[in-house]
Amino acid sequence: MNNANSFPSQIFTSLKELLGMERHAQFFSLIARKQKVKSILGGRHESKLRGRGLDFEETRHYVQGDDIRNIDWKVTARTRETHTRVFTEEKEKPAMIVVDQTNSMFFGSKSRTKSVVAAELAAIAAFRVLKQGDRVGGIVFSDDGIDIIQPKRDRRNILRFLEKVVNRNHDLAKPHSTDYQDTLKEVSKKVRNIVTHDYLVVLISDFHRYSPDVTRFISQIAQHNDVVLVKVFDPLERDIPKIKFVAGDFDTQVTVDGGKKTLRSSFQTGFDEDFQSFSAQMKKHRVPIISLDTVVPIDEQMKSVFKKARK
Structure with a gap:
C-alpha cells in the first residue's frame, strides 16, 4: 500500500x-x-427504555391512583387543587x-x-x-x-x-x-x-x-x-469550470470542454434532477438528508x- x-x-x-x-x-x-x-430528528424519538433515570414532562391534575410522592405541593397550594408531576423514563x-x-x-x-x-x-x-x-x-x-x-x-x-x-x-x-x-x-x-x-x-x-x-x-x-x-x-460534480480539462481515474481519462454552455447546463441539470428525485423518495419515508x-x-x-x- x-x-x-x-x-x-x-x-x-x-x-x-x-x-x-x-x-x-x-x-x-x-x-x-x-x-x-x-436536532434534525425533531419529535421522532421513540425508543427502548434505558432505565437510568426519569425526565420531568409536565404537571397535571391529580387522579386516583397517582403516586402521592409525585404531588406538586407548590402548584397545589397556588391553585388550591391537587396537582401531580408526570415523568417519562429516560430512553436509549x-x-x-x-x-x-x-x-x-x-x-x-x-x-x-x-x-x-x-x-x-x-x-x-x-x-x-x-x-x-x-x-x-x-x-x-x-x-x-x-x-x-x-x-x-x-x-x-x-x-x-x-x-x-x-x-x-x-x-x-x-x-x-x-x-x-x-x-x-x-x-x-x-x-x-x-x-x-x-x-x-x-x-x-x-x-x-x-x-x-x-x-x-x-x-x-x-x-x-x-x-x-x-x-x-x-x-465539480455539479459545476464544471469554463475551461477544457482532462479528468480521469486509475483506468480512464477523458477531455471535458467546459467552455460549452450547453454541456455545463446539462451537467448541472442532471446533478440537480437526480438529487431532487432521490430526496423526494426519501421524504416519503420521512428520512432527512443533509x-x-x-x-x-x-x-x-x-x-x-x-x-x-x-x-
Missing part, C-alpha cells in the same frame, strides 16, 4: 485529525430528545454510523476529498452520540471489504471505529474493481442483522448511484428506526444545517 502520510491531509485523513473532531460534537444533536438541543437510542469509503468517494477538486469529509462527520457523530450517553457503533465499507464495530457505550469503541475508518481511507490509494452493487447488498445485509428497531442510523455517502437497491435498503431500515442521510459532494460539500469547513456547514433545522 502507498504511504498515505506522503499525501496532503486533505486527501487522506488520520486518527489524530478524527480525534480532533470531538471539539465540534457539542453544538448539535442528531437525536430528538426533550432537552433543548438542536443506540446509534450505528455507516460510512462510505468506496472508490467514488476518493475525489476532491479544491480542498478535501469526499472520503475525508465523510470520515470527519463520522467522528463528530460518534462523539456526539457518546456524549448523550447512548451506545454507538459503526460500519465502514469500501471496495475491498466491510468493517463492523458493534454499538457500545465506550470511548475505546469509538477509537476502534475511527481506526477502521482511517485504514479504509488509506486503502483508497490502491486501484479497485469491486462491483458497487455487490458491496451495497453485503452492507445492507450486515446493517439489517444489527439494526433491529429503535436505532439511529447515520448513513454517510456520496450516493453517487441512486439505484432502486439503495432506496429499498434505506426504506427498509427506516421502517423501525430513525435514519439520517448525509450526502457528501464536490462542487448535504455537505468538500470545500467549506465541516463545523461551519454543520452549524448552518442545524441553524436551518431550528427554523
